[in-house]
Amino acid sequence: MKFLVWFALCLIWGTTWLFIKVGLEEIPPFSFAMIRFLFSILVVGILLYSVRIPFPKGKTEWQLLAVTGFFQFSINYSLVFWSELHITSGLAAVLQAMIPVFGLLLAAMYLPEEKITWLKVGALVIGISGVAVIFYDQLRIESTMAFAGSAAIVIGAFAAAHASILTKAKGSAMHPATLLFGQMVCGTVPIIAIALIAEGNPLDIEITALGVLSVFYLAILGTVVSFWLYYWLLRRVESSKAMTIALVTPLIAVICGNLILGERLRFETLGGGLLILTSVGLIVFRRKLIPASNIDTEVGENV
Numbered sequence: 001m002k003f004l005v006w007f008a009l010c011l012i013w014g015t016t017w018l019f020i021k022v023g024l025e026e027i028p029p030f031s032f033a034m035i036r037f038l039f040s041i042l043v044v045g046i047l048l049y050s051v052r053i054p055f056p057k058g059k060t061e062w063q064l065l066a067v068t069g070f071f072q073f074s075i076n077y078s079l080v081f082w083s084e085l086h087i088t089s090g091l092a093a094v095l096q097a098m099i100p101v102f103g104l105l106l107a108a109m110y111l112p113e114e115k116i117t118w119l120k121v122g123a124l125v126i127g128i129s130g131v132a133v134i135f136y137d138q139l140r141i142e143s144t145m146a147f148a149g150s151a152a153i154v155i156g157a158f159a160a161a162h163a164s165i166l167t168k169a170k171g172s173a174m175h176p177a178t179l180l181f182g183q184m185v186c187g188t189v190p191i192i193a194i195a196l197i198a199e200g201n202p203l204d205i206e207i208t209a210l211g212v213l214s215v216f217y218l219a220i221l222g223t224v225v226s227f228w229l230y231y232w233l234l235r236r237v238e239s240s241k242a243m244t245i246a247l248v249t250p251l252i253a254v255i256c257g258n259l260i261l262g263e264r265l266r267f268e269t270l271g272g273g274l275l276i277l278t279s280v281g282l283i284v285f286r287r288k289l290i291p292a293s294n295i296d297t298e299v300g301e302n303v
Helices: 002-024 029-051 059-083 089-096 099-110 118-134 144-170 176-199 209-234 245-261 267-284
Strands: none
Touching: 002 029, 002 059, 002 209, 002 245, 029 059, 029 176, 029 209, 059 089, 059 144, 059 176, 089 118, 089 144, 089 245, 099 118, 099 144, 099 245, 118 245, 118 267, 144 209, 176 209, 245 267
16 A cells, blocks of 8 residues: 555656646746645645544644745745746756655654665665766756756755655644645745735736646645645655655656657666666665665764
8 A cells, every 4th residue: 555655646746747847838936836735725625624634723733834834835846836947847856856865864863763874875876866867968057047946946855855854753643634734824825925926916827728737737636635645655654765756756757758748768768767766676675675684774883
C-alpha cells in the first residue's frame, strides 16, 4: 500500500510541471497560485465538514500549521510559479530535487531516529546527478532574472523540506486532511496579498478552457489528493524515503512530455532515469541491501 501511494504521488506531481507551464501562459504566477489554493481550501473544507473530520483547533496546532503552511505554500509554491517565468522547467526540476538533500539535513535536527548515513548521502548524489543528466541542455543561466529564479527555487526547496520535516516531527497526531486545510489557509493569505497588490483584480484575467483545466488539475489532484496522500505516507515511512518523490517527478515529467506533447526522448533520459532509479532503490530498499548493523552508521562518526 505504501509503495502504491508513493508511486501515485510520483505520477501526480510529475505531471504538475506541465499544467503549471500551461496555466502560466494565461494567468500571472501569484494569481495562479492564489486561485489554485483557494479552490483547494474550499474542496478540503467541504470534505472535512461532510465526513466530520475535525478542523484545526487550539493554539499549538494553529502555530504549527501557520509555520509549515507559510513554508510549504507561501514560500515554496509562490517561488516555483514565479521562477518558471524566468527559467526552464528542466532547470526548475533539477533545483527542486534538492528537497531530499535539505530534508536529510533537517531530519537529523528534528527526527533523531532518522540518521544521516553515507548510503543516503551517496544515493542522493546519484539521484540529483540523474536529474541533471536528463536536463543537462537546460541548465544554462543566461540572465540576472534566470539566476534569481534559480535561487528562488532552491529557497523554495528548503522551505518545502522544512515544512515536511516539521509536519512529521510535530503534526503526526493530526489527520492529513486537517493538516492540509490548516496549512493552506495560513499559507494562502500572503499569496492573496501579493497577487492583489502585484497583479491586480483576478476577475479581470481572461482564462480559456485549457487554463481552467490547469487550475482544476492542480487544485484537485496536484494539491488535495496529493498532499492528503503525502501526509498519510509521511507518517508511515522515513522522511528520506518520502522525499525521493522529488527525484522521480522530473523523470515522469519528461515521459509525459513525450507521450502528451510528442517531445523526443533522448538517450540521456534513459541514462539519467537509471541513475534516479538506482538512487531511489538505495534509499527505499537499503535494509535489504546492507547488514542491519551497518544501517545506522552516522556520517558524523566517520568525518
